[in-house]
Amino acid sequence: MTTGSAASQAAVATEADRPAPRRGSVSRRRQTRTAWGLALPFCLLFLVFTAGPVLGSLWMSVTDIRNTDIRSPFAVNFVGFDNYTKLFQDPLFHTVAWNTALYVVLGVPLTMVMALAAAVGLNGISRLRGFFRIGYYLPVVTSIVAVSVVWRFLLRPDGGLVNTVLGYVGIDGPAWLDSTSLALPSLIVMAAWRNLGTLMVVFLAGLQTVPKDVLEAASLDGASAWQRFRNVTLPTIRPILLFGAVITSIGYLQFFEEAYVMTKGGPLDSTRSVTFYTYDQFGFGNYGYAAAMSYVLFVAVVLLTLIQFRALRTKD
Amino acid sequence: MTTHPTPVGRTRRRASLRAAPARRLAALATAGALLALPACGRSSDSGPGTSKQDISSGKATGTITVWAMGTEGAELGSFVKDFETANPDADVKVTAIPWESAHDKISTAIASGDTPDVSLIGTTWMGEFSQADGLEPTPDGLVDPGSFYEGAWNSTEVDGTSYGVPWYVETRVLYYRKDLAAQAGWDKAPTSWRELSAFAADLKSKAGVDMPLYVQPGQTGSWQTALPFVWSAGGQMTDQAGTAYTLDSDAMKAGLTFYKSLFDDGYSTTGTLDAGQLESDFAKGDIGAFISGPWEIGLVKDAGLDAGKFAVAPLPGQESGMGTSFIGGGDLAVFRDAKNRDGAWKLVQWLSQPDVQTNWYETMSDLPAVKSAWDGGSLADDQMLSVFGEQLNNGEAPPTTPTWEQVAAVIDSDIEQVVKGKKDVGAAASDMQKQAQSIGTGL
Numbered sequence: 001m002t003t004g005s006a007a008s009q010a011a012v013a014t015e016a017d018r019p020a021p022r023r024g025s026v027s028r029r030r031q032t033r034t035a036w037g038l039a040l041p042f043c044l045l046f047l048v049f050t051a052g053p054v055l056g057s058l059w060m061s062v063t064d065i066r067n068t069d070i071r072s073p074f075a076v077n078f079v080g081f082d083n084y085t086k087l088f089q090d091p092l093f094h095t096v097a098w099n100t101a102l103y104v105v106l107g108v109p110l111t112m113v114m115a116l117a118a119a120v121g122l123n124g125i126s127r128l129r130g131f132f133r134i135g136y137y138l139p140v141v142t143s144i145v146a147v148s149v150v151w152r153f154l155l156r157p158d159g160g161l162v163n164t165v166l167g168y169v170g171i172d173g174p175a176w177l178d179s180t181s182l183a184l185p186s187l188i189v190m191a192a193w194r195n196l197g198t199l200m201v202v203f204l205a206g207l208q209t210v211p212k213d214v215l216e217a218a219s220l221d222g223a224s225a226w227q228r229f230r231n232v233t234l235p236t237i238r239p240i241l242l243f244g245a246v247i248t249s250i251g252y253l254q255f256f257e258e259a260y261v262m263t264k265g266g267p268l269d270s271t272r273s274v275t276f277y278t279y280d281q282f283g284f285g286n287y288g289y290a291a292a293m294s295y296v297l298f299v300a301v302v303l304l305t306l307i308q309f310r311a312l313r314t315k316d
Numbered sequence: 317m318t319t320h321p322t323p324v325g326r327t328r329r330r331a332s333l334r335a336a337p338a339r340r341l342a343a344l345a346t347a348g349a350l351l352a353l354p355a356c357g358r359s360s361d362s363g364p365g366t367s368k369q370d371i372s373s374g375k376a377t378g379t380i381t382v383w384a385m386g387t388e389g390a391e392l393g394s395f396v397k398d399f400e401t402a403n404p405d406a407d408v409k410v411t412a413i414p415w416e417s418a419h420d421k422i423s424t425a426i427a428s429g430d431t432p433d434v435s436l437i438g439t440t441w442m443g444e445f446s447q448a449d450g451l452e453p454t455p456d457g458l459v460d461p462g463s464f465y466e467g468a469w470n471s472t473e474v475d476g477t478s479y480g481v482p483w484y485v486e487t488r489v490l491y492y493r494k495d496l497a498a499q500a501g502w503d504k505a506p507t508s509w510r511e512l513s514a515f516a517a518d519l520k521s522k523a524g525v526d527m528p529l530y531v532q533p534g535q536t537g538s539w540q541t542a543l544p545f546v547w548s549a550g551g552q553m554t555d556q557a558g559t560a561y562t563l564d565s566d567a568m569k570a571g572l573t574f575y576k577s578l579f580d581d582g583y584s585t586t587g588t589l590d591a592g593q594l595e596s597d598f599a600k601g602d603i604g605a606f607i608s609g610p611w612e613i614g615l616v617k618d619a620g621l622d623a624g625k626f627a628v629a630p631l632p633g634q635e636s637g638m639g640t641s642f643i644g645g646g647d648l649a650v651f652r653d654a655k656n657r658d659g660a661w662k663l664v665q666w667l668s669q670p671d672v673q674t675n676w677y678e679t680m681s682d683l684p685a686v687k688s689a690w691d692g693g694s695l696a697d698d699q700m701l702s703v704f705g706e707q708l709n710n711g712e713a714p715p716t717t718p719t720w721e722q723v724a725a726v727i728d729s730d731i732e733q734v735v736k737g738k739k740d741v742g743a744a745a746s747d748m749q750k751q752a753q754s755i756g757t758g759l
Contacts, residue, residue, distance in 0.1 A: 068447040068718050068758060070427035077358050152590055178587040266535050266588070268732055284722035285444060285758075 061292040067285025076288075083292035093293070095269050096277040103188060103273065104252045104304070111192040111248055112241070115199035120229070122200070123207045133204070137197035144194075148261035151190050152177070177263055180270040187258045187271055194258075195251070199244045206240035207233065242312040249304050253297065274300075364449040366477045371455050376662040377405040381432040381655075383422070385415045388436060388484075388646070391679055399666050406659055426450030431651035433660035437480060439471040439644055443718035446479040447758065451649045454478040458661055459668050467643035467711035468685045474716045475558060475759045480649030481664050484682035487641045487711045488544065489703055491612060492605035493598070494627045499523040505629030509545075509574050512632045516583040516605070525604035529583040530594060531575065534732020539714075539724045540642050541607050542731050544631055546571030547712045548639035554715045559757060561715075561723060564749035570634070572734055572741045579735040586736050595619035598626070607631065609644070610683060610704055628700050630707045643711035645685060683708070718758035726751045 061083055065076045087093050118136050122129050139147065154161045155176040163173030176186045210233050218228045234241075256275040259265055265272035274297050281290035376399075384392045389412025396408045411432065413421055419441060425431040426448055437445060445451050454472065459481055461469050468482035490505060492515075497503075500518035512529070519528035532538040543553070551567025554560060578584045589597075595612070597603040599621040617623060631639035648667060650660045666672060673689035676682060683704060684690060690705045714720055730748050733739040739747070 066718075066758065067423065067444050068449075070423060071429075071449050073427075075358055156590075157587065175587055263588075264535055266732065267586075268534075268736065268738065269729065280725065284725070285718065286722070 057291040057294060060287050061295050063288050065287045067287065069287075079288070083289050084296070086289065087292055087296065092269065092272075093274075093277065096272045096274050099184060099270065099272060100253060100255060100274045102184060103191075103255050104249055106185070107188045107191055107252045107255075108245060108248050110188065111195050111199060111252075112244055114192055115196040115244070116203050116241075118196060118200045119203035119207055122204055133201070136200050139194045140197040142194075144257045145261055147190070147194060148258070152262060155186060178267055180268050183263055183267060183271050187262060190262070191252070191255070191258050195248065199248065202240060202244055203237065206237040210236045238312060242308060245308050245312060246305055249308065250301055253301050253304065364447055364451075366453055368453045368455050371458065371658045371661045375405065376403040376659040378656045378659050379407045379409060380434065380659040380663050382408060382410045382663070383413050383418075383432045383435040384410060385413055385418045385436055385646075388680060388682065389413060395676065395679055396663070398672075399663060402666075403659075403662070406662075408663060422450075423448075426651070426653075429653045431653045433654040433656050434648055434650050434663060436483060436646045437649045439647055439713060439716075440721060442472060442479060442647060442649070443474050443716040443720060443758070445649070446474045446477075446716075447718045450652055451479040452652050452654070452657065454480060455661060458665055463670075463687060464668075464685050465643065465687060465708045465711065467708070467713045468645060471643065471645070471713035471716060472647050472649075473558075474718075480647040481668050482685035483646045483648045483667060484676070484680075485643055485645035485685045485708060485711075486609045486611070486683060487643050487704055487707045488540065488607050488609050488631070489641065489707050490605060490607055490629045490631055491598070491616070491626060492629065493519075493525075493601060493625060495625045496523040496525055496601060496604050500525075505627070506632050507638075508632050508636050509548075509634050513577065513581065513583075516578070517581070519604040520583065523604065526602045527583070527585055527597070528604040529578055530589075530597075530603045530606040531578055531584045533579065533584065533586040533588070533735045534728055535588065536725070536728060538731050539727040540644075542571065542575050543714075543727070544607075544639060544641045544712075545575055545634075547641075548631065549634050554717065554757070558715060558717065559759060561717075561749065561752035561757065563723075563727070563752050564745045568745045568748070569741050572731070572744060574634075575731070576734050576741065592619075595621075610701070613700060628703045630703060630710070638707070638710050641707050641711045643708065643713045645683075715757075719755050722755050723748075723752045726755070 062078060062080060063076045064079050064082075065073060069076050118132075122132055122136075125132075155163075157163060157173070157175035157178070160173070160176075162176070166173040174182055176182050214232055215228055218232050223231065254275045255273045256279065259271040259273055259276055263271045265276050274293065278290050278293045278297070281293065382392065382396075383389070389410060393408075393410040393412075396410065400406060400408055419438070422431075422435060422437070422441070422445065426445060431450070437451075442451075461478070464482050465485060467487075468485045469478070472478045472480045472482060490512075492505060496519060497505075497515070500515075500522040502515055502518060506512040506515040516528040519525040532541050543551075546565075546568050549567035549570040551565050551571060552562055555562050579586055594603065594606060594608075595615045596619050598606065598616060599619040613628075616626060631641050633639040648664045650657055650664065654660050667676070668686055670684075670686050670689040671692070673684035673686045674693045674695065677684055677689070677695055678693055683701070684695070690696065690702075695701055695705070714724070717723075727748055730739065730744040734741055734744045
């Protein structure tokens with residue numbers, strides 16, 4: 001906020017002062033000084049608490065720093081890209097990278113489709129809308145620990161709700177969280193359920209910006225409901241879909257809590273994610289290696305965001 | 317769910333399930349806060365100081381600051397009144413810190429040089445903090461190492477130097493349903509691996525117990541249940557000097573083969589238990605026996621099982637007699653940056669006196685690390701606890717290498733693959749060794 005207002009103030013000053021340069025330069029300088037004065041606290045905080053650690057961890061990722069080096073953090077060896085090379089040869093890193101990719105590729109579309117469906121549904125009703133909106137949003141604000149306890153009960157192999165219901169139709173439900181092939185999908189479904197609320201609220205707001213007259217015109221031209229949705233609604237809310245895709249992907253790439261509380265990364269590392277592995281490595285005291293892994297994840301987040309901007313950008 | 321990576325006893329076990337994320341994220345923050353300045357490279361001698369200094373004679377004086385975690389921290393302040401009476405010029409200030417943030421706080425304190433004088437240190441942290449040059453070697457003659465349980469004393473020794481004094485201990489024993497065992501025709505606990513298998517088989521066939529002997533199927537902390545079988549078979553995790561891992565041994569294979577048989581024969585489960593399920597199933601009779609530490613006595617009773625219906629026994633040995641169990645607990649260490657090191661060591665010395673240890677048990681129910689402290693008070697009369705006292709004579713502490721937690725995670729992962737049939741025992745043992753070697757001891 002500080003920088004923003006300071007910058008606009010400076011811009012205003014530039015415009016206003018143009019006719020009288022001599023007198024203006026004094027007041028402009030004063031305004032610049034004020035602007036910097038206002039921006040300074042933020043800049044300092046940013047340097048110390050954001051830029052500093054970011055650069056510090058970048059430096060760590062090219063050294064062999066460990067937890068036993070904390071008293072002399074600079075007396076460590078520079079190892080260049082060794083941590084990164086080691087990382088790409090680490091079989092467990094391949095596993096966790098694959099798990100994370102699956103989580104994003106399956107989880108993001110699932111969450112978005114569910115959120116959009118919920119938003120469209122809510123947009124079409126007028127009664128009880130508030131009730132349903134709260135209902136869908138509630139998981140977002142509920143503690144993950146409470147959620148995990150309930151879901152572990154739901155997914156219990158014997159007597160869990162899911163398997164009991166499956167039993168009614170004659171299906172012998174598996175041990176969801178103890179199966180290497182089903183544990184990750186189970187977590188993805190849980191994450192989609194937990195996160196759809198936020199996107200739903202955003203999408204709902206987007207749907208209300210779709211011009212009614214265009215929809216009516218389309219309907220007069222004989223467009224079916226699906227055609228109206230496909231050709232009018234979706235293109236209108238495209239920027240909002242992009243926003244949803246980006247924030248959900250960034251969140252899902254850093255997937256950690258669900259696995260941490262539900263499966264501890266198991267069975268057989270099938271739900272261990274990149275963030276989880278990074279966290280493990282920090283815990284083991286391998287600061288350099290863990291920092292390198294964080295940067296790989298960072299690059300992945302940037303790349304994925306760029307791809308999404310390209311794929312979903314507004315066509316002119 | 318039954319065990320935990322950092323073996324510091326009941327409090328630690330409970331606390332650190334929640335503790336870990338905060339601790340590791342904080343480690344990340346601490347580490348991240350180090351600014352990018354040109355690295356100067358390691359000096360050739362990067363190890364910590366090992367020279368020991370004597371402490372002054374006479375009474376302790378001045379302020380002694382102490383950090384202690386959990387309930388220990390809450391109780392210690394009033395407990396040290398006797399010490400202050402005996403040393404009128406000394407003033408002990410105890411700060412209770414939660415287990416959740418303890419590792420991080422100590423780590424930050426060592427990094428900044430602003431430490432207390434003494435702290436309780438979880439046994440698995442000794443390697444890291446001593447190698448970070450944060451702890452002072454134990455002065456010669458401060459205490460008699462022989463008066464402690466050997467496994468407990470070993471938890472203070474890193475690379476041949478002791479950096480503290482054991483305060484309290486815990487170990488793992490066999491819990492079993494006495495009533496169900498009697499139904500199955502067993503009026504005593506098994507004392508060999510063969511008997512243990514037969515015991516489980518009888519519990520299943522004669523007493524109808526669904527899961528006669530639960531042991532953890534891999535995942536965090538399973539090494540604490542599995543490695544006792546390896547130790548019992550004569551295995552060691554490191555060489556004599558503690559400078560290289562020796563995981564690919566015949567004892568490792570023997571121990572893992574037996575551990576795996578408990579799953580193959582259907583005595584345990586490869587599925588995970590929910591929190592509290594172990595105790596409730598044990599109380600219901602769905603689980604007939606399991607291996608765990610002293611805190612479980614209270615939890616089992618809380619689950620509604622009458623004290624007469626279950627018993628504890630030392631772990632069975634490979635052929636006969638008592639097996640080797642795991643020893644965990646807490647150590648007291650004095651920091652290199654302590655402002656009152658003489659007073660600090662004197663307090664540590666006082667806390668490890670047998671009668672003080674006995675009193676501490678009465679206050680906290682922490683099992684004493686000093687052997688002779690078990691001769692007095694209610695400890696001597698408690699039949700269940702005497703089993704723990706017996707087992708402590710035959711217990712191993714995990715290696716105190718700074719990288720042990722990472723190696724333990726490798727072992728956990730290989731144990732899981734073995735019991736789930738993804739890897740045979742030989743391949744698992746050689747994988748453990750290969751990975752442990754590439755991790756290194758960190759000394």
